[in-house]
Amino acid sequence: MNELPSPAPLLAALPPERRDEVLRRYAEHGPLLYRRLAAVYGAMPGFGQWYDTLLGALGALHAARPRELVALDAARAADPAWFTRQHMLGYSAYTDHFGGNLRGVEERIGHLQTLGVTYLHLLPFLRARAGENDGGFAVASFDEIEPALGTMDDLEHLCLRLRRAGISLCADFVLNHVADDHPWARAAAAGDLGKRDFFHVFPDRTLPDRHERTLAQVFPDAAPGNFTFVPALGGWVWTTFYPYQWDLNYANPDVLAEIVGALLRLANRGVEAFRLDSTAFLWKREGTGSMNQPEVHALLQALRAIVAIVAPGVLLKAEAIVPTRELPAYLGTPEAPECHLAYHSTLMAAGWAALAEQDADLPRRVIARTPALPDAASWLTYVRCHDDIGWKILADEAGSSERLAQVARFFHGADGSFAAGVGFQSGAHVQVPATNGMAAALAGFETAAGPLARELALRRLLLVYGLACAFGGMPLVYMGDELGMGNDHAYRDDPARAHDTRWVQRPLLDAGRLALRDDAEAWTGRVFRALRALVEERRACPSLAAGQARALVDAGDPAVLGLARGDAFLALFNFSARPVVARPAGVHGWPAEVELEPWGMRWLQRA
Numbered sequence: 001m002n003e004l005p006s007p008a009p010l011l012a013a014l015p016p017e018r019r020d021e022v023l024r025r026y027a028e029h030g031p032l033l034y035r036r037l038a039a040v041y042g043a044m045p046g047f048g049q050w051y052d053t054l055l056g057a058l059g060a061l062h063a064a065r066p067r068e069l070v071a072l073d074a075a076r077a078a079d080p081a082w083f084t085r086q087h088m089l090g091y092s093a094y095t096d097h098f099g100g101n102l103r104g105v106e107e108r109i110g111h112l113q114t115l116g117v118t119y120l121h122l123l124p125f126l127r128a129r130a131g132e133n134d135g136g137f138a139v140a141s142f143d144e145i146e147p148a149l150g151t152m153d154d155l156e157h158l159c160l161r162l163r164r165a166g167i168s169l170c171a172d173f174v175l176n177h178v179a180d181d182h183p184w185a186r187a188a189a190a191g192d193l194g195k196r197d198f199f200h201v202f203p204d205r206t207l208p209d210r211h212e213r214t215l216a217q218v219f220p221d222a223a224p225g226n227f228t229f230v231p232a233l234g235g236w237v238w239t240t241f242y243p244y245q246w247d248l249n250y251a252n253p254d255v256l257a258e259i260v261g262a263l264l265r266l267a268n269r270g271v272e273a274f275r276l277d278s279t280a281f282l283w284k285r286e287g288t289g290s291m292n293q294p295e296v297h298a299l300l301q302a303l304r305a306i307v308a309i310v311a312p313g314v315l316l317k318a319e320a321i322v323p324t325r326e327l328p329a330y331l332g333t334p335e336a337p338e339c340h341l342a343y344h345s346t347l348m349a350a351g352w353a354a355l356a357e358q359d360a361d362l363p364r365r366v367i368a369r370t371p372a373l374p375d376a377a378s379w380l381t382y383v384r385c386h387d388d389i390g391w392k393i394l395a396d397e398a399g400s401s402e403r404l405a406q407v408a409r410f411f412h413g414a415d416g417s418f419a420a421g422v423g424f425q426s427g428a429h430v431q432v433p434a435t436n437g438m439a440a441a442l443a444g445f446e447t448a449a450g451p452l453a454r455e456l457a458l459r460r461l462l463l464v465y466g467l468a469c470a471f472g473g474m475p476l477v478y479m480g481d482e483l484g485m486g487n488d489h490a491y492r493d494d495p496a497r498a499h500d501t502r503w504v505q506r507p508l509l510d511a512g513r514l515a516l517r518d519d520a521e522a523w524t525g526r527v528f529r530a531l532r533a534l535v536e537e538r539r540a541c542p543s544l545a546a547g548q549a550r551a552l553v554d555a556g557d558p559a560v561l562g563l564a565r566g567d568a569f570l571a572l573f574n575f576s577a578r579p580v581v582a583r584p585a586g587v588h589g590w591p592a593e594v595e596l597e598p599w600g601m602r603w604l605q606r607a
């Protein structure tokens with residue numbers, strides 16, 4: 001089992017001119033691929049044959065990969081750090097809310113280019129469960145587009161148009177679970193034992209009860225517990241999220257093989273990046289919270305190796321909303337790379353928390369615990385996304401739940417706060433509710449009574465976006481933030497969405513505001529210009545590439561975060577409502593005193 005199996009099955013389907021390159025990549029990445037898969041599945045009878053079959057499937061998928069994408073693979077394999085540079089900028093949107101459908105997204109390419117976007121993350125657009133489907137996160141088919149959004153041809157067309165515009169399409173890829181009306185789930189419910197084994201099904205409550213002792217709950221109010229009784233299965237199926245989202249059983253290697261195929265088929269359509277949803281939950285282990293298990297990393301490393309062999313132009317992005325100490329593992333090591341990108345979720349939460357506390361303590365702690373990364377890896381830095389801000393991920397840094405509960409209360413409007421956030425999963429049993437709300441609402445645009453208050457709200461918005469831009473990673477703009485769009489309460493009137501306050505931050509792109517984007521007199525235009533200027537400044541500053549060293553600088557005031565990048569860049573962020581004179585101690589060549597306005601930010605550069 002220690003010897004690398006023959007690559008013959010991989011080559012079988014390949015046209016002769018592609019064999020050498022694939023062989024070379026297999027020689028480089030095959031050993032890790034095999035080691036990781038053998039570690040997880042090697043004890044299973046028939047493993048050798050399963051592995052050969054997998055190689056055969058990978059070869060066939062590479063054979064089907066269009067020539068243009070193979071050329072892109074080659075270019076990116078020759079420049080593996082391409083996505084870590086400071087010109088990269090992400091943008092995240094729902095297809096329908098942004099452009100109506102996939103064709104409509106093409107109409108928005110100009111807007112994305114004006115902002116400087118190079119990476120477009122579209123939330124799930126594959127065919128979703130009929131009825132309630134968690135905004136598309138209950139996938140009914142990996143090979144069909146949600147009919148209202150278009151067709152596979154539309155997807156290919158969009159990928160091409162985006163690529164021509166210098167924008168990589170990132171698709172959400174929900175690999176932890178499928179909808180209860182996905183063919184695998186239906187087959188399982190109809191008695192197909194092979195497909196039943198695609199899920200974690202328990203005949204009675206014995207094991208579920210044992211697991212529940214150590215499991216947390218993602219949606220304690222709306223979907224309590226982690227198991228759902230399904231009469232057709234005659235048992236309980238593992239459902240970490242909503243009851244209609246059945247967790248896949250990655251202890252079954254056929255599940256992995258299916259998921260790999262689904263991902264690579266989409267990659268062959270032109271999708272260049274995948275947001276791997278809920279990666280932390282892929283492996284279950286009794287006595288643990290069944291998150292971040294070693295097998296999760298083994299499987300993600302295997303997936304990375306697969307991509308490196310048959311589609312090296314493709315990026316994998318880990319969505320693991322977990323404590324800081326668990327995050328770096330999702331990017332792997334130089335010897336064992338994992339995802340290319342990972343959401344820096346605790347940095348995001350800490351930036352907001354600092355606004356509530358008027359103290360930079362939490363971001364300082366998060367940054368101190370964020371290690372340097374392997375070369376071709378980068379953080380995805382962000383301010384808001386379609387989900388809630390779960391303060392609990394800051395538990396290590398905060399030290400007490402009460403401190404985080406206080407932050408949550410602030411964002412839900414307590415004590416004359418400027419924020420207009422909405423609680424999420426805030427039932428009586430919950431110690432620290434999560435927070436929903438558009439960035440503009442959390443920054444205080446909604447409560448701002450006049451021009452000065454609005455100005456201050458804009459500073460707070462720029463402060464958190466500034467942190468995302470200076471930290472070192474690919475910043476992601478969440479649709480609507482560039483126009484200062486606020487909360488959308490329409491979901492309350494829709495029974496399928498009313499229970500899930502995350503919809504408050506999922507508005508339709510406001511065409512009226514978009515029309516005012518370039519209007520210097522309009523407030524919307526002001527927000528857009530300010531954000532765009534930040535992006536431009538970052539793009540022009542090589543110190544801000546992901547690979548540049550990062551250091552905390554004591555600025556002499558608890559409210560001020562001092563962040564140096566390389567030796568030519570220093571950012572100062574004042575998280576307080578008072579003006580501050582920052583004194584960047586011990587760093588030669590920087591001014592001894594820097595004045596910062598309330599919630600002011602300064603970026604200093606030297607030659």
Ligand code: OTU
Nearest residue numbers: 134137218241277278279319320321387
């Ligand atoms: C992800 O989120 C998605 O981003 C959510 O929109 C989905 O509802 C969910 O998966 C199920 O597909 O656990 O590690 O707390 O932050 O559900 C990621 C709410 C997740 C989300 C959480 C989440």
